Every structure is written in C-alpha cells, then in structure tokens.
Amino acid sequence: MRLNRETLSRVPGAVYKPRFDPALLKPGIVHLGCGNFHRAHQATATQAAIGAEGQDGLNWGIVSATMRHPELAIRLREQDNLYTLLTREPGGTVASIIGALTETVFAGDEHAALTERIADPQTRIVTLTVTATGYYLTAADRLDPAAPAIRDDLAADIPRTAPGILATALALIRKRRGTPPVILCCDNVSHNGQTLRQAVMDFAALRGADALAGWIGSTVQFPDTMVDRIVPVSTADDPDDARLLLGGLEDQAPISAEPWFQWIIGPFDGPRPRWEAHPGTRFVSDVGVFERAKLQMLNGTHMLLAYTGALAGLGTISEAVCDLALGHIAARFMRDEQTADVDLPAKILDSYTQDLIVRFRNPGIVHEADRVGRNGSAKMATRIIRPMRSNIEAGRPVPGATLLIASWIRWFALHEQEALEISLSDPRADTLRQICASARNDHRAQAEAFLAMEDIFGPPLPDHDRQVTGIARLLRALTEKPVPAVLRELSDL
Structure with missing residues (x-):
C-alpha cells in the first residue's frame, strides 16, 4: 500500500x-x-x-x-x-x-x-x-x-x-x-x-x-x-x-x-x-552578511572536508570532521580564515562555528565527499578565494585555503591517472585534467596553471608566487606521503 x-x-x-x-x-x-x-x-x-x-x-x-x-x-x-x-x-x-x-x-x-x-x-x-x-x-x-x-x-x-x-x-x-x-x-x-x-x-x-x-x-x-x-x-x-x-x-x-x-x-x-x-x-533588510557567513564558513569548510577528507579515505563529511587532525584543521579554518569580512560580533561567529561543527558531526546525515565536492570550479571564487584574498591583503596566514586548493588539484591529478576512487563532477573537468596530465610530475607547474585560470580564481592573488609555492609544497606532500600523516603535521596535534 x-x-x-x-x-x-x-x-x-x-x-x-x-x-x-x-x-x-x-x-x-x-x-x-x-x-x-x-x-x-x-x-x-x-x-x-x-x-x-x-x-x-x-x-x-x-x-x-x-x-x-x-x-x-x-x-x-x-x-x-x-x-x-x-x-x-x-x-x-x-x-x-x-x-x-x-x-x-x-x-x-x-x-x-x-x-x-x-x-x-x-x-x-x-x-x-x-x-x-x-x-x-x-x-x-x-x-x-x-x-x-x-x-x-x-x-x-x-x-x-x-x-x-x-x-x-x-x-x-x-x-x-x-x-x-x-x-x-x-x-x-x-x-x-x-x-x-x-x-x-x-x-x-x-x-x-x-x-x-x-x-x-x-x-x-x-x-x-x-x-x-x-x-x-x-x-x-x-x-x-x-x-x-x-x-x-x-x-x-x-x-x-x-x-x-x-x-x-x-x-x-x-x-x-x-x-x-x-x-x-x-x-531582513540585508541578506548579505548572512549569505557571506554561510557561503564561507559552512560551504567553504564543507569543501575542505570533502576534498582533503576524501584523499585521507574519509568518505563523508561526518567521518572527515570526526577525524582528530582534519576536524581540528577544519574548525581552525572556519573560524580564523573563513570569517574574513563577515561583519558579525565575535561571540556570534564563535557560536556559529560551534554549531556548524556539531551539525557536521551528525552521524545521521550521510553527506558524501564526492557530492559535496561537485562543481568546485563554480564555487571556488566566492567560497574560498574571496576570503583568502582578504586574509592575504591583511597579512593573515591562509593555511586552510592552501590545503583546500592543493587537495582539489590532487583530485584532478588522481583522476587523470585513473587513480581516484570517488566520482569527479566539474564543468571544467576536461581542462583541469589536461593541466595535470601536461605537468604530471611538476607540482609547481600544476599549481601555477590552476591559479592562472582567472575564470575560476579571478585575478592573481596578492603575493602570487608565494601562494603558488605554498600550494605546490602541499601538493607534493599529498602526493608523496600518506595523507593522514600530512594532516597530523598540519594540525599541530
């Protein structure tokens, strides 16, 4: 019936x-x-x-x-x-x-x-x-x-x-x-x-x-x-x-x-x-501040957990955020980097960060990394690059954004080598795979070529060469070392 x-x-x-x-x-x-x-x-x-x-x-x-x-x-x-x-x-x-x-x-x-x-x-x-x-x-x-x-x-x-x-x-x-x-x-x-x-x-x-x-x-x-x-x-x-x-x-x-x-x-x-x-x-009279907080703190951190978590063998957002090292990195990224230009009081940002981490840990929500990671090229500018650019201009470090971009590039490098065990969906997938194929063993060239795509990342980031170097260094680490070991080093735990 x-x-x-x-x-x-x-x-x-x-x-x-x-x-x-x-x-x-x-x-x-x-x-x-x-x-x-x-x-x-x-x-x-x-x-x-x-x-x-x-x-x-x-x-x-x-x-x-x-x-x-x-x-x-x-x-x-x-x-x-x-x-x-x-x-x-x-x-x-x-x-x-x-x-x-x-x-x-x-x-x-x-x-x-x-x-x-x-x-x-x-x-x-x-x-x-x-x-x-x-x-x-x-x-x-x-x-x-x-x-x-x-x-x-x-x-x-x-x-x-x-x-x-x-x-x-x-x-x-x-x-x-x-x-x-x-x-x-x-x-x-x-x-x-x-x-x-x-x-x-x-x-x-x-x-x-x-x-x-x-x-x-x-x-x-x-x-x-x-x-x-x-x-x-x-x-x-x-x-x-x-x-x-x-x-x-x-x-x-x-x-x-x-x-x-x-x-x-x-x-x-x-x-x-x-x-x-x-x-x-x-x-409300102005949606902008709520939109920015959500896009950067929730959706941006989701991308970090999806791309980096999948590389570490963590297939869902709940599994990724419950990983001791990656969970620590994600919470730090959300509060320290993704709040850039979010004009809300510190107490509200602290509370929202705590609420989001609790939501991400909910074992009843099976939010798979490959689904969260879809169409990254269409999301990167507003969710990641916008706060990253503001942080760099203000002299603040951007370790989480650097890890996210390196992990995203690694997805395409693995996919190009037919070694990615999860599905990859992106409107620019063919172009990005070809970049990885053309510079298969040159991590700096991969990083430079990705960041040069202004239709994804916008104009060059401030201190551009330094950002390329940081992404290339992490890309090499994600390639040559076990990803959980890289995360433990980055989490300072």
Missing part, C-alpha cells in the same frame, strides 16, 4: 502531517529544481505557512518542476505529490508528511508548459534551486553566452534552462501587461537575487529583446535570499525507514535532512506565504 491522499489517514499518529487537506490546494508558487533540497526546505516552510494561514493559505500550493529527472515527477505524481521528510536527529529519526506540492512536472516535457504557468496571474512567486551551475554564469557573474545549454535555449521555442524559462515567461507577462511574480533564487550564489536578475536580463538581450531586458531590470523583483539546511543524497535506507515509520506504507520519494533549518529573505512587495511560521525563516 502506497502513500497517497487516500492512505494519509492510515499514517501513525507519531508522524507529523499537513494541517490542511492537500486536495484543496491551489497553485500560487512555481518552483524550478524539484530536488531533495527544495523538498526539505522551501516546501516544508510553505507547508508551515499554509497550516498557519488556514483557508487563505490554500492559495500557496507549489507546482514543482524537476529540471533533469523526469522519473521523480512520475514517482511523486503516483503519490498525489506527497512524500516523507526524515529528519535525522543525532538520537533518532522523525518523520513528517509534506503535502505542499500540488503538481510535479518535468521541465523537458513540452506539456509541462512552464512558461505559461509562470505567466499565469495566479502565480505570485517563483522559487529556484537549480544549483550554482544551473545559471550558466561566468566568473564575473554574467550569463555565459558560450554555454551550450544557453546557446540551445536561445534558438529554442521551449527553453530548458532557468534563465531561458524565466526570460520567456516574463516576455509573455510583459506582452499581456500582467504583474510579474516575485522571483526568489534559493541557490548558493553570491547576491543571488541580483545575480539572477542580471542573468535573465542578459538572456533577453542575447535574444535581441533589449526593451524586455530593461523592463525586467526596472519592474521584476528578485530579492536576495540565504538558505541553509544539509540535505544529503537519498540512500537505500530512506525508503525502508519511511516504511517503518509510516506503519508499512510505501514511499517512492522520501528524503532525509538535518534538523537545522534557516531561510533568510530580503524585502519585497506583494502577497506571500507566512513563511516565518516555520522556525528559522526570517525577513
């Missing part, structure tokens, strides 16, 4: 359920990127908002579009778009049924009619979680016109990328003299609202629609946001755990998440769900 609206009444009382009838929901939100994070984050906050608003909340159902995996839309439709959220507490698992999705579609299906759905006057908000690479940005945070997916969209009647879908939908709204929805980017992109606005304007301009681009810039609201919740990739344990907690009901699309939840949203005008009904949601 499968989880659906008909069987919802059979769910045990210990499981949290919607405080409304999901069948009565009307779509008011369109979401692009129906992955695990969206279903553990925006969908749960929207469910709380609907429950808090009563009858008025029923206008905030979500039409959620999966961008890459049509099978997920099929699985969710078979369950009336209900699914189980498994909150992995350190001492056990709590199950909740999420019923905020009114419909799930595949963006690649012409019948999904995403642009028409967004242009529908009933749609007041569009949210996105398509990952940083899903916006096809250059290092200057502008739309990359050379990206194959963007080139395809510019020539297509039915766009497939987020910038293309939004630009096409907004063109319809402008033509019909409608009111555009508020567009909320919920991805880890610096100044994500402003950046997405520019990318959509760039897409319109590339199509020759300069007037549309100007209208988007002056009329459409793109508030900045910051999102924070660790949501690992689904495992084989998730359906089994869901079945047990649901009293035997089958769920084809359960997800796991940590207990922590945060959603910081900048100001905008117009109707919206009462998202602040979900603990951890805040509306």
Whole structure:
C-alpha cells in the first residue's frame, strides 16, 4: 500500500502531517529544481505557512518542476505529490508528511508548459534551486553566452534552462501587461537575487529583446535570499525507514535532512506565504552578511572536508570532521580564515562555528565527499578565494585555503591517472585534467596553471608566487606521503 491522499489517514499518529487537506490546494508558487533540497526546505516552510494561514493559505500550493529527472515527477505524481521528510536527529529519526506540492512536472516535457504557468496571474512567486551551475554564469557573474545549454535555449521555442524559462515567461507577462511574480533564487550564489536578475536580463538581450531586458531590470523583483539546511543524497535506507515509520506504507520519494533549518529573505512587495511560521525563516533588510557567513564558513569548510577528507579515505563529511587532525584543521579554518569580512560580533561567529561543527558531526546525515565536492570550479571564487584574498591583503596566514586548493588539484591529478576512487563532477573537468596530465610530475607547474585560470580564481592573488609555492609544497606532500600523516603535521596535534 502506497502513500497517497487516500492512505494519509492510515499514517501513525507519531508522524507529523499537513494541517490542511492537500486536495484543496491551489497553485500560487512555481518552483524550478524539484530536488531533495527544495523538498526539505522551501516546501516544508510553505507547508508551515499554509497550516498557519488556514483557508487563505490554500492559495500557496507549489507546482514543482524537476529540471533533469523526469522519473521523480512520475514517482511523486503516483503519490498525489506527497512524500516523507526524515529528519535525522543525532538520537533518532522523525518523520513528517509534506503535502505542499500540488503538481510535479518535468521541465523537458513540452506539456509541462512552464512558461505559461509562470505567466499565469495566479502565480505570485517563483522559487529556484537549480544549483550554482544551473545559471550558466561566468566568473564575473554574467550569463555565459558560450554555454551550450544557453546557446540551445536561445534558438529554442521551449527553453530548458532557468534563465531561458524565466526570460520567456516574463516576455509573455510583459506582452499581456500582467504583474510579474516575485522571483526568489534559493541557490548558493553570491547576491543571488541580483545575480539572477542580471542573468535573465542578459538572456533577453542575447535574444535581441533589449526593451524586455530593461523592463525586467526596472519592474521584476528578485530579492536576495540565504538558505541553509544539509540535505544529503537519498540512500537505500530512506525508503525502508519511511516504511517503518509510516506503519508499512510505501514511499517512492522520501528524503532525509538535518534538523537545522534557516531561510533568510530580503524585502519585497506583494502577497506571500507566512513563511516565518516555520522556525528559522526570517525577513531582513540585508541578506548579505548572512549569505557571506554561510557561503564561507559552512560551504567553504564543507569543501575542505570533502576534498582533503576524501584523499585521507574519509568518505563523508561526518567521518572527515570526526577525524582528530582534519576536524581540528577544519574548525581552525572556519573560524580564523573563513570569517574574513563577515561583519558579525565575535561571540556570534564563535557560536556559529560551534554549531556548524556539531551539525557536521551528525552521524545521521550521510553527506558524501564526492557530492559535496561537485562543481568546485563554480564555487571556488566566492567560497574560498574571496576570503583568502582578504586574509592575504591583511597579512593573515591562509593555511586552510592552501590545503583546500592543493587537495582539489590532487583530485584532478588522481583522476587523470585513473587513480581516484570517488566520482569527479566539474564543468571544467576536461581542462583541469589536461593541466595535470601536461605537468604530471611538476607540482609547481600544476599549481601555477590552476591559479592562472582567472575564470575560476579571478585575478592573481596578492603575493602570487608565494601562494603558488605554498600550494605546490602541499601538493607534493599529498602526493608523496600518506595523507593522514600530512594532516597530523598540519594540525599541530
């Protein structure tokens, strides 16, 4: 027997359920990127908002579009778009049924009619979680016109990328003299609202629609946001755990998440769900400081734990941070280096550091190194190089950033030699592998060639030769010595 609206009444009382009838929901939100994070984050906050608003909340159902995996839309439709959220507490698992999705579609299906759905006057908000690479940005945070997916969209009647879908939908709204929805980017992109606005304007301009681009810039609201919740990739344990907690009901699309939840949203005008009904949601005048703290302290440290931990044979973030030497290095990196230009009081930074380390250690969250380490070239500039540059300019040491970059280069060197035991996914993987192949035994040449890629690292770092020397030295150590031994030396333990 499968989880659906008909069987919802059979769910045990210990499981949290919607405080409304999901069948009565009307779509008011369109979401692009129906992955695990969206279903553990925006969908749960929207469910709380609907429950808090009563009858008025029923206008905030979500039409959620999966961008890459049509099978997920099929699985969710078979369950009336209900699914189980498994909150992995350190001492056990709590199950909740999420019923905020009114419909799930595949963006690649012409019948999904995403642009028409967004242009529908009933749609007041569009949210996105398509990952940083899903916006096809250059290092200057502008739309990359050379990206194959963007080139395809510019020539297509039915766009497939987020910038293309939004630009096409907004063109319809402008033509019909409608009111555009508020567009909320919920991805880890610096100044994500402003950046997405520019990318959509760039897409319109590339199509020759300069007037549309100007209208988007002056009329459409793109508030900045910051999102924070660790949501690992689904495992084989998730359906089994869901079945047990649901009293035997089958769920084809359960997800796991940590207990922590945060959603910081900048100001905008117009109707919206009462998202602040979900603990951890805040509306603030300036998202920037929260965004910077999260991108650098959480996401940046995640990258260090993933790249260096994997080299040491530590396959998950929990295993990496629980390693005595690497855990010490990571905590020091987070507090001493990654707080650069984060304008928060020292006590708050200390507390946030402690909270993050506790979250990383949660054994219930299986956050695999290869997944955290995906698309490093798209993340390096804002999460690592920006604070690294500030620290160097201020005369502060950067041992953690140096180790991270050396470890990342080592991933590509091992992959080029077919000696990397974990998967490697990066939009510039072929180029970076070729660098390692061309300078296989020359660690300084590898370091120089990587840092010379300004589309990843930006302009040369201050005291550039010294940074190259430090990275090359660690790269050699990671190549010639057991990685745990290198970490013990670096941790000063």
